[in-house]
Amino acid sequence: MDAALEAEGLVKRYGARTAVQDLSFQVPRGAIYGVLGPNGAGKSTTLRMLVGVMRPTSGRITVLGGPPTRETMKRVGYLPEERGLYRSMTTRGAIAYLARLKGVSAGKAFKRADQLLEAHGLGKHRHKRIKTLSKGMAQKVQVLAAIAHEPDLIIFDEPFSGLDPVNQRVLEETIRTEAATGRTILFSTHVMEHAERLCDRILLIAHGTAAFEGTVSQALALAPSLALLETEGDFDLAAVLSTRGFNISYDGEEHGNKRWRARLENGHGSRQLLQACVEAGAPLSLFEPARASLHEAFVALVGDKAMPNAAEER
């Protein structure tokens, strides 16, 4: 595999506490790669080690074919989890400053800043100071600052957090656009939907170790199939079908009907489930086999307790 980024046996310890334990993975060139996991799983620590901001306790990192030196890092764009820009700088000044630190000439840096701000609907704010912007706008500016020097590898740490749904969509589009130009993008998130929509490959981290590494479809294959059902009246589908070995959970009520979610496991498929419903005389108003989400895949891999309540962030 032609890897833009490679980590081998990464370990990070803080005294007696181990934040990252023996993590190895490769990010193919041109891929959109997601690092997923709940809060505190070690995602940010891993990313900070990848960009050279933090020294690993042990392990080896290869970035764009070489060690993560300052020179190599000029070809990497990085958006840290906790955002920060100089509050008294203008938006164009902040973008150009960070681009210049990456070796871009002054003229080109300011030109690029203007282009990016214009392209992302911030053109009229280019002379505004960061402190006068909303949190979302400031975050957008920082994303632009991370890509202003046209890096070969872009690393975003929780880029969607703090953004409203509209701006999350805009950022997803930005990631796709950058990937379309051949750049490699790695981002971390604990919201599975973003990864599901964007990523070619994913790495799931739980408790500092890799729980899964592969394509999204490989991950989804690990999750049990689902079926969504709806019954009329007070019929208790879970009580009836659990005696037949099905795992049914109540999903709430809608328009006077009860909604249920069935996990198809232990050799049970959707056909067997439908047959059992008919035999039990369930008053079905809906029966819909569903594709499992990454969330379900990860619950299957690491258990419910390790997963975040992602709905809050969506």
Next chain:
Amino acid sequence: MSPVFLVARREYLAYVGAWGFWLSLLTAPVIIALLIFGPVLLARAEPPRVLAVVAEQASDAAYVTNAFAANARREARGEIRAYLEAAAPAVVPEAIAAFDAAPNRAAAIEAARAVIVRQAPRALAAFPNPTERYQLVIPPEPDIAGMRPYLDGSRALPDGRALYGALNIRRTDGAPVIEYWSVNLSHEEPSNIARRALRLAMQREALSAQGLPPEEADRLDGFDPQVAQFDPRPSAGEGEVTLRQRAPFYAALALSFVLWSVVFSVANMLLSGVIEEKSNKILDTLLTSVSPMQILIGKLLGVAMVSLTLFTFWGALGGGLLTLAAERAGESMFGQIAAAFLEPRLLAAFIVGFIAGYLMYGAIFLALGSLCESLQEAQTLLGPVALVLAIPMMLITPALDNPNAPLVETASWIPIFTPFLLLVRAPSGLSWLEIAGMATLMGATVVVILFLAARVFRAGVVDQVSISSWRGRKAKG
């Protein structure tokens, strides 16, 4: 452009782009001028303090009244002399002679003014109009008991003014006893003036009793041997020590204080700057492009440029004024002190002291800042540091009395104190060997501090070592 210069440039522009910088730049000279001249101006602006004298013997009241009049005249003479020494030194002898020849204070001031009108009209515009500090009035009541409401502020004098104090002079066994009544308990000058006046009166009485005329008593009181001071060093020449030779000591003291203030002001800028960047999480972004050492050097360089801007402005302003004063009033006290500030050895010690002090304390403060998430956290670290920093300030005043006192001399060899104490000791004629030794030790310490600060800074910004994490670990056990 090198990342170091980009960091330095941003740092510099961030400070000079803030309105607070320009405010400090412009107001600092005004504040310093106010600190120097404010007390004098305030004293002049204060209306005369009204005193009443009640005495059992009319002669005692007359002695005291005359003493206050003589005091007022002496003060007016001093004020006019100080002004003329700065504004028109050439006419000082003539103006003072005219002042002394006049029969009373008002006539004396007018006589001096007349000399200025004639001899130096350009100095007339700011010619002082000295106000009396004390004015004696007829007591509103014949005794202290009656005057108490006036003294405690419950009643005003017929002309509306408040009575500041009253002197009640009694005689006990023939000797005067002074009671001074005033609500201003810490101010004893009126009673001291009265005491001196009556002591002279008592001496007169005693000498008269021995058959000496009163004039002889006054002559005896005026006995005052002349004092001359000499410097035994060959370089000092044969003459007595003049103000020109003493002035550098005062200038060094002032420059040392300025150096101390500036070094810690700019070191604080570095501290708050790095704490802001750490708490704003800007450092993570920077660290992918710039090494911790480059950030450290860039910051030191940027704030050094800020200091240079301040010094250029203040130096041009202060240097210009001092040069003007040294040229225009060269022989006066003011002119000689002004010239002392411009002495090359003092300026050189100031510049070297600033560079070394700034690098040492700037690096220490940067390193401390990198370990803190907030200014509150920094305060806990700065407490002990501030105590150490206060030591050179405590030694500056004793150094004025004896720049080569063992304590001062020893402390000046401690590199973190050298910048301030070398400056204070510079006018005392340090040997080149001593200067070279202190400079070498200070230079080596700068290098060691920069090296250690870079390591701490790296631990703070890269490995996220912080006071709170130490505390957290300690709390966890």
